[in-house]
Amino acid sequence: MSISDHALKVDFPDYKEVIRELRKTDPQFRELSDQYDALDKKIRGLEVRDVPTDDDHFRDMKQERAHLKDRLYHQFSKHS
Template structure:
């Protein structure tokens, strides 16, 4: 099933903190926006709205995973 991966669903235990940090922390907001844009790009490719090679989609998924890891670490530490 093709779907988006919003951070509030990926980290439901941090939902309130995510919403708070998006407003109060510029660094987190940039991370969040980058993740959101990347997730949307992956979704467009997976739903065949935008063509891309398998290598490209795999690289984007890896990048999303790294961003997600960085965001999780930030949420844990702050």
């Protein structure tokens, strides 16, 4: 199974500079992106190690990651 990296800079390469700038200047954005990165790392870790986990729990984690990504996208797309 192929494990996709969903880091913001990977999924949104056109916004890489805006994301970097917001992480430096906007504490709220930085906190939200740190939460996103930690959750993405946790999900990918479970996928890579094939750790047994409850399907509902795994789905909830992925939905939370999508929700965080959406919030972050709305923030950085306004600054480009």
